[in-house]
Amino acid sequence: MRYLTEREIAGLRVIITGGSDGKGGGEGPLVVLLHGFGAPGRDLVPLSQVMSVPTGTRFAFPAAPLSLADSFGGGRGFEMFDSRAWWMIDIERFERVLGQLGPRARSGMPNLNDPLLRSLTDDVPAGLAPARTQLLSVLDELERQLHVPPGQMVLGGFSQESMLSLDVALRSERELAGLLLWSSTLICQPEWDPRMASRRGLPILQSHGQQDPLLPFFLAEALRDKLTAAGAAVDFVPFRGAHEIPQAVLRATDAFLHKVLATPQTGHSDHG
16 A cells, blocks of 8 residues: 555554545544454555545554464464454453353344343453543544544444444544444443443444354344444444455445545534
8 A cells, every 4th residue: 555654643553544645634534443353453454445435534543552462472373463452352251151152042032131141241341441541542642633623533443343432432422423333242231231322313334244153143233223222323234244344344334434424523422
């Protein structure tokens, strides 16, 4: 990619592209995209070259603060490239619970009050609070340095980082034009549920693979239903696939960004 720049912002490496000069210039809207757990910081940067967005749109791609190569050593191949995360995940525990839940999940929508399932959906990761604080600092600096118009920021990410994006939206009053939740899931249920009404009217694009082996599709549906019931404007994009961002999702994302960034938004910080 010819046009991009990299800066250190609030302690994180952030790649910026798009805008009037291809390096974040101008005063157009900003789309902040967060890569998934275990991916390198540059993982989603190529999407900025293939997505159709309103003229002048800038993209920012923060690299998560934690190196999995340092945390896992040689355990899961994370040492082979720049594997990063916002907080650590107990992968073995997650796989064990989903394995026990498997037969019930295949029989239809499991009971969301099942204690086994609640051990996942009620979980508040220990590293979530510091991750949220650091991301909010990054967003503040991006708004300041790039002169983002009020209400013209879209925040989103893939997998773990979509959960962080939703957490930031629910626990802050930041003005957002929209939210992108690619392959997300339901966590922090007791804390998220009462906050969802504060984002009434917020445009959200949520996508999920029906054969996702990592984050079950039925939990994506449960998250969609909760957000919709609270008044968020959710565009749900299911697809026949696994834990990924296929072309169909990118096309839906293009349409979503044109819709929410077509005219200046007042921001969706509190619609209760």
